Structures are given as C-alpha cells and as structure tokens.
Amino acid sequence: MNTSVGLVTTEYVTFDTELRLESGRVLGPITLAYETYGQLNAERSNAILVCHAWTGDAHAAGRHHPDDRKPGWWDGMIGPGKVIDTDRYFVICSNTIGSCKGSTGPTSINPRTEKPYRLSFPVLMVRDMVRAQQLLLDHLGIDTLVTVIGGSMGAMQAVEWGIHYSERVRSIIPIAGTARTSPMSIALNSVARQAIFNDPLWKKGNYRTEHPPTDGLALARAIGHIAFLSDTSMHLKFGRRYSARDGLFDFFGQFEVERYLEYNGHNFPQHFDTNSFLYLAKALDLYDTAWNFESLQEAFSYLQCPSLWFAFTSDWLYPPYQTEEAVEVLRSLGKHVEYHLIDSDYGHDSFLVEPEKFTHLISHFIDRQA
C-alpha cells in the first residue's frame, strides 16, 4: 500500500496587498510558500490546513526529490490512508510570515528600500500569521476548512483561526499548545535571544548572510532544545553517560547530553536564519488568546466550531494545565470541546515523537466535520 504523497513541490504566491498587522504597522507585498497534497473536491469543501511550529516550513509531507533522505516533517500523519488522509482531503501547509522558508520574513527584500528587512521587519503576532494565511485560502478559492491542525506554534494558529475566522473553519485541533505563553516559556526564549545578541557576528541583525552568528544561534537552539525534551526523555536517551572520547576530568569534557545539544545546535544555523528565529520567538512570547479581548472567556466565546485538544504529561514548556485552562473556559461556555491528556515521556516534542499515542483520536474527529 502506497502511503506517501510522493514527490511534491513548494509553491509560492505573492499578494500585492498590504496587511494591517496587530502592531498597527503594515506589511506588503506578501509572499507565502505552501504545499498541497490530495485533490480539492468539486465543492471545494474538503480542505485541511496544517500549521507548522516555530522552525517548521511548508514541506509537511512527501519528498522534493526521489533521493531526499527524509520526507516532510509530518509525513507520518499526512498521506493516502493516513490520519490526514489525502485520498479524501486536500491538505494545505503554508510557511508562516516571519519565517525564512519562503514566506515574507526578515530575510525578504523590503520593496521600499530594496534591501532585506532585517530588524526593520515588523514584530508579528501569531494572529498576523493567520491573517496572511487567509489570503492563501482566497487564492485557492476555498471558503471553509474541514479543520485547522497543528502542534505548538501550530496549535496557536489553529486557535486563532477558530476565534477570528469562525465562519471559515469547521473544527480546530490544537496540539501541545497554550492559551497564553507563560513567563517560564518567555524566560527560556529570553536567554536564547540573549545568546544571539551576545554573538559579535550578530551585529544587531545586520550580519552578512555568509557569516551568520552561528555560535549564538546554535546556543539559542540548544536552549530551546532542552525545553522541548523532558527530564525522563533525557534519562532514557542519555542518562549520565560520558562522552567516550573525553576524559571525565577534562575541563572541556562532555556528557553525552552536552555533545548532543552542541551537535544539534551547530547544525541548526545551516537551515535557519537568525533574525527569523528571533521574530518567531517574539511572536511565541506575545501569544495570548485574550489579546485585544477583555478575557479568555470573551475570546473563546467567538469560537463556534468543535475543537479537539491534546496535551502531553511530560510537556513542561506548555504544560497540560495550560491547555486545560483553555478547555475549562470552553466547557464553561458550553462549547463542543474534546480534550485528551496523553501519557508520554518525550516532553513538548511528544507530539512529533509519539504520534501513535493520539492520532487515532484525530481521524474520527476529522471525519465527523467533513
């Protein structure tokens, strides 16, 4: 049985429009990078929007080239016969604005200056990302979505869709999200930011593309990485094993967990732009469902569709109580809400590491909205 969407291509669409952002600033023209899988039906009623996390991109499933070592980042979820079944649904994944993976972000050319935006790029909120995705839906001629689904920053986008464009979504599925980013999470992003600011190569965002602040970004990524893991997953994966090539009493000797963080951190700057990382971190920190509302209650009162929420026991970045806060508000408002706390050891990353623990709960939910 073929369960892959096969070869796919990232597409790009540019909107010659100016988007009014939450900050009051305008951004435009706007390019969005996106991929689609499956066929849009005649009624144009079978579309699902998949939203990516912080450093994700539009490439959620399939391969760009036959010899790609890895498929898209959620290939296990998306394909013929899979949880998000491309035999039945038309699946869209769009890179968010602010990112560096094809959509307009701080690496893009500012048409007013003909130079890259860098720090002249406006500070974004997740709400702005969703506003831009609306343009894509219009472009594709899609009125309503079967569901909007995503983990982490993707969950935030799903919630914003449900609240602000309730006429266009028939359900939302926020996974490992939060109703508002906690001070602990902000603190972790804060030290990650500082790691970049401390790098002399950063030059207040004016680094040369060929000389990015690699050390700072690698360290920032390592800090983030810790927050995505858990005490238990680190015990399982590394324990207290010491690197075989170092002496225990070498000043620069490393435990395995250190080597892993350093290795992954140093790979990251090859794939991601530093300013984009900072802008998206800021959007995460600013995330508050109740922003520009009186309260969470008021914000969620605008959600009309059923919602399916997942949290993970070992997630200490967006701990279960934060999802439960949102779910409780929705219940108190009499909304159709379904919530599952998934027992998993892999921290915030659980939604990527152990999909088999919760995805069976998604299929039925989606089919009911189709």
Next chain:
Amino acid sequence: MNTSVGLVTTEYVTFDTELRLESGRVLGPITLAYETYGQLNAERSNAILVCHAWTGDAHAAGRHHPDDRKPGWWDGMIGPGKVIDTDRYFVICSNTIGSCKGSTGPTSINPRTEKPYRLSFPVLMVRDMVRAQQLLLDHLGIDTLVTVIGGSMGAMQAVEWGIHYSERVRSIIPIAGTARTSPMSIALNSVARQAIFNDPLWKKGNYRTEHPPTDGLALARAIGHIAFLSDTSMHLKFGRRYSARDGLFDFFGQFEVERYLEYNGHNFPQHFDTNSFLYLAKALDLYDTAWNFESLQEAFSYLQCPSLWFAFTSDWLYPPYQTEEAVEVLRSLGKHVEYHLIDSDYGHDSFLVEPEKFTHLISHFIDRQA
C-alpha cells in the same frame, strides 16, 4: 531578644599540604576561608558544619560591618535562639575549594608557576571539597560534628561527609539535593557553560581580571536562575507583565521576567569569578554519590548516622524523586532516615525563600544528635 550573631569576620587558614583529588591530581597548598559563630564547648563536641551552594561563600550569618545592608546568606537560620542555635552550637561555614570567595580556586596563585591557576586548576568533585574541609576540622581541633547541613551543592557535601567520614559526623541534613545530577541539570549547566565559552572576552579562561566575560557570565547566570525558579513562582512574581518602559511591539522590548533575569545576570559578574563558576558547575555535573562505588546501595551502606532529608514540590532542578531515590535506598538498608517533602512554589530556591516551612523540623533533629 538579640537573634543575630553580630559582627563577624571571615578567617583564612592555609595548609601546607597536598591533597590527592578524585581525578588523581594533587592540589596544594590549600587555603580555606571560613567563619564561625558561637562557642566551641570544652568537650569540643558541639560543632555544626554549614555547607554553601554553588555561588555561596563562608559568610553565612551576621554582618562584616555594622552598615552592611544584608547579613550572611543563611542568617535567618543561624543565630542565638534560631534553628541552628549559636547559644548552644559552634557553627562553622567554610567556602569550598574551587570557589573564588577566599578558598583555593582557579583565581588563586599556582605556587609552581606564580601565576593564577585559571584553567590549569584541576577539575574537582564535591568529594574533594569535603576532603579539604576535613583539614579545617583538624585545624579547629574538632573530632566530630553534631551535623553537616546544606542545600543544593551544600546537600551534596553533607552526603559526602556522611558516607566518607562517617566517624566524624553524628548526623547529616541534605536539603534540596540529589543522589546524582540528572542529564536535565547537566544540560542546563552545559548551555550556561557555552554562553561563557561564546564570549570573546573569555579567552579560554585567560581573561583579564578587570575585563571578565561579563556578557557570557551574566547569561550563564540567567540560565541558572531560570532553573532555580519555578513556573508557579514566575507566574506569581511576573505573570505576563510587560516592561512599562518598552513598547509591546518593540523588537528589543522586554517582559518583566526578562528584565529581571537580565538585571540579576548583569549584577552577578561583579561578585563572582567566571572560571570559578565553571569549575563549580563541573563539580555539580560530576556529582554522583555512587562514584567509585558499585552502586548507590554500596555508597549509602557506609552512612552510619541518622539523616534528615528535605525536597520541595516545585523544585524541577533536583526534583523530589531524586531525593526520594536516596531515601529509598537508605530505608532498604535499614538506616535511620527521615524525609519531608515540603509543599512550596519557589522551585529549587524554596530552601532559601521559605525556610519557615521546614526549619522547625530541623531543630528537634539536631537536638537529638547533640
């Protein structure tokens, strides 16, 4: 009622001896900075050793000058009529080797080269710190201690005392400790280290005293600081409040929690040496009660005295289960062990922030050993 030990002075003693360290290297001569409070009785049997944490010092109680704004770091615990009652006990607090607060450490002059050790200083284990403290006990003419008490790295020292010098201690009181540092804790120290290594002023430890790697050390401290707090304490203290002087959409705008971490981080390098910070972090990471034993069981089999352990519900740096691991082993060995899990919101710092929640449990325990 006067409950202060009053004016005190840090004393220094130098031992013209070479200490064989766990690494196999030797260190000497060795200077120890220490303070004492109260009077040693005629039998020399009423001494208590107080052990400090990572960045602590010998100044645990009283004031050095009448106009000192703050007393010693555990002044709430130590004094006439207090939990550690200087009317009854002779209290000793010694700065550990490896530190920069008067005891021999990387800032000390290496007598072989007549230059500061810097990175030629040997990597230490907590066991080495305790070994050096023994010299001080000999110097003071004290055979046995009523108890050894400390939090965090101080707890580790208490445990090492109990296991390795069981003939000299009548009890130990480890607070907010661990039987062995977890990979999560190592990971956090690892990114703190990297923050320093990334600072161009660090120069592989050869920074000029007047130009220390302030940015790197400040960031390292901020990372540590996050680990000492808790999700709940950050909610209580900062919530999502945004700095009043910044705009929400300023790229460099800060939440209150960020400003706090930055402020505290930048104060720190005025008081602490970078290389010392790194050597002590390394000692924390290497800490394993079972080091050079077959198992935790074997290690704890050498503990002969009663022990009193405290852990704090919101401590995610050395979570309660880690103290409980040690306590379970001691119970399985039939040792006299008392354990209290204290409900506190202040994370690892709880032992300093809310002493009133547990110190009443200490007085009785100490008096029984006196």
